[in-house]
Amino acid sequence: MKKSILFVSNCFGEDRAASFIASELKKTLGDKYNIFGASLISNGSDYKNKGIDVIYSSEIPPSGGFPTKSLKGFVSDLFSGSLNNIILFKRKLLEIKEQIDILIVVGDVFLLYLAKKSLKPKRTVFLALAKSDYFMPHYWIEKLYIKKNVDYMLTRDAFTKENLRKDGINAYFLGNPLVDGLEVKDFNLNIPAESRIIGILPGSRKEAVQNFEIIIKIIEELKDLNICFLTAISDNLDYESFIEVLKKNGYDIKKSDVVSGKKLNISLILAKGFFSEIINRAEFFIGLAGTANEQAVALGKPVLSFVGSGVQSNYKRMKEQEKLLGGAIKFVRKRREVAKEILFLLNNKEEVLRRGKIGKERMGESGGSKNIAEFLAREVLYGIQ
Numbered sequence: 001m002k003k004s005i006l007f008v009s010n011c012f013g014e015d016r017a018a019s020f021i022a023s024e025l026k027k028t029l030g031d032k033y034n035i036f037g038a039s040l041i042s043n044g045s046d047y048k049n050k051g052i053d054v055i056y057s058s059e060i061p062p063s064g065g066f067p068t069k070s071l072k073g074f075v076s077d078l079f080s081g082s083l084n085n086i087i088l089f090k091r092k093l094l095e096i097k098e099q100i101d102i103l104i105v106v107g108d109v110f111l112l113y114l115a116k117k118s119l120k121p122k123r124t125v126f127l128a129l130a131k132s133d134y135f136m137p138h139y140w141i142e143k144l145y146i147k148k149n150v151d152y153m154l155t156r157d158a159f160t161k162e163n164l165r166k167d168g169i170n171a172y173f174l175g176n177p178l179v180d181g182l183e184v185k186d187f188n189l190n191i192p193a194e195s196r197i198i199g200i201l202p203g204s205r206k207e208a209v210q211n212f213e214i215i216i217k218i219i220e221e222l223k224d225l226n227i228c229f230l231t232a233i234s235d236n237l238d239y240e241s242f243i244e245v246l247k248k249n250g251y252d253i254k255k256s257d258v259v260s261g262k263k264l265n266i267s268l269i270l271a272k273g274f275f276s277e278i279i280n281r282a283e284f285f286i287g288l289a290g291t292a293n294e295q296a297v298a299l300g301k302p303v304l305s306f307v308g309s310g311v312q313s314n315y316k317r318m319k320e321q322e323k324l325l326g327g328a329i330k331f332v333r334k335r336r337e338v339a340k341e342i343l344f345l346l347n348n349k350e351e352v353l354r355r356g357k358i359g360k361e362r363m364g365e366s367g368g369s370k371n372i373a374e375f376l377a378r379e380v381l382y383g384i385q
Helices: 012-029 045-049 071-080 084-095 109-118 140-149 158-166 207-222 239-248 275-281 291-298 315-324 335-346 349-363 368-380
Strands: 003-009 033-039 053-056 102-106 123-128 152-155 196-201 227-233 252-255 259-263 266-272 284-287 303-305 329-331
Touching: 003 012, 003 109, 012 033, 012 045, 012 102, 012 123, 012 291, 012 368, 033 045, 033 084, 045 053, 053 084, 084 109, 102 109, 102 368, 109 123, 109 140, 123 368, 152 158, 152 368, 196 207, 196 275, 196 291, 207 227, 207 239, 207 266, 207 284, 207 335, 227 239, 227 275, 239 252, 239 259, 239 266, 275 291, 284 291, 284 335, 291 303, 291 315, 291 349, 303 315, 303 335, 315 329, 335 349
Parallel strands: 003 033, 003 102, 033 053, 102 123, 123 152, 196 227, 196 284, 227 266, 284 303, 303 329
Antiparallel strands: 252 259, 259 266
């Protein structure tokens, strides 16, 4: 009888990382193992797009997956019934607990606890994407739980790995999967000739629409410059909501494979499904996202951030990200100062390169997914009966 491997992940960024590893593992193992995916707070589309069978997925809750970050988010989830999702997730894992041989958790310690408590795997692997010693080390109680319940721990950077090993945890750093899959396809984004290109990353949750409106009001201060703003729209968001924002703010709209907006001398392009193209083409970014900001700096593209309209882009989270990425992201305290920072970067190529270099160093090279898959096949699956 085939052995089974289950990847469980928190949400979008973790789903993406897990699906890349699962896909590489599938290539390595062929049909020797069953490989499944389960996402606590998403529709599991990343797994599905990689050909991985999804045994659990869900609708995104009102809080965007951050119920503990604000009272409003918690209450919204409570009254929507979204908190029941945890019970349903646990119930599903209990149904299959005898079938899963290897558990691979990509996310945080809470998800690790939830999955480990529900299953009886022969081996457990934990990829801790949610924390890094650069900005948020694991608490001592988390380390104790990891040490007792995890066979192999994978970290998002070498610095964190070294510190965890000092605490007796069997930790490894094999690369950051978030850096993978950012290659450019052959596609024309219809960028006006001679334009400087700045990217916009409004986020992947519902607050992204409000963030986008905040950003386009900021860039109106740059109307006298020849700039094209490329906006990456997450696949799970409603395209029309962004188009309505442009119309409301006086943009002339043209639709083709992408949406073009024009107002005064400002050119703006909305694109869905072309994230890699956008982060490769832009010089730098205005970013209120999570994983997308990290992927941009991984390619050496600095990011300017500020407080947005929701939990994903609140003060605490943006400051944490700035600390995590060591200056590749600059947090601007006052929105009215963002345009000034954009002008500074447009006129200082050396500073763009300096910040970009920091981002590449913090995020590492591509290839982490393949390295992790090979490690799993070589070390974790070896000797499983």
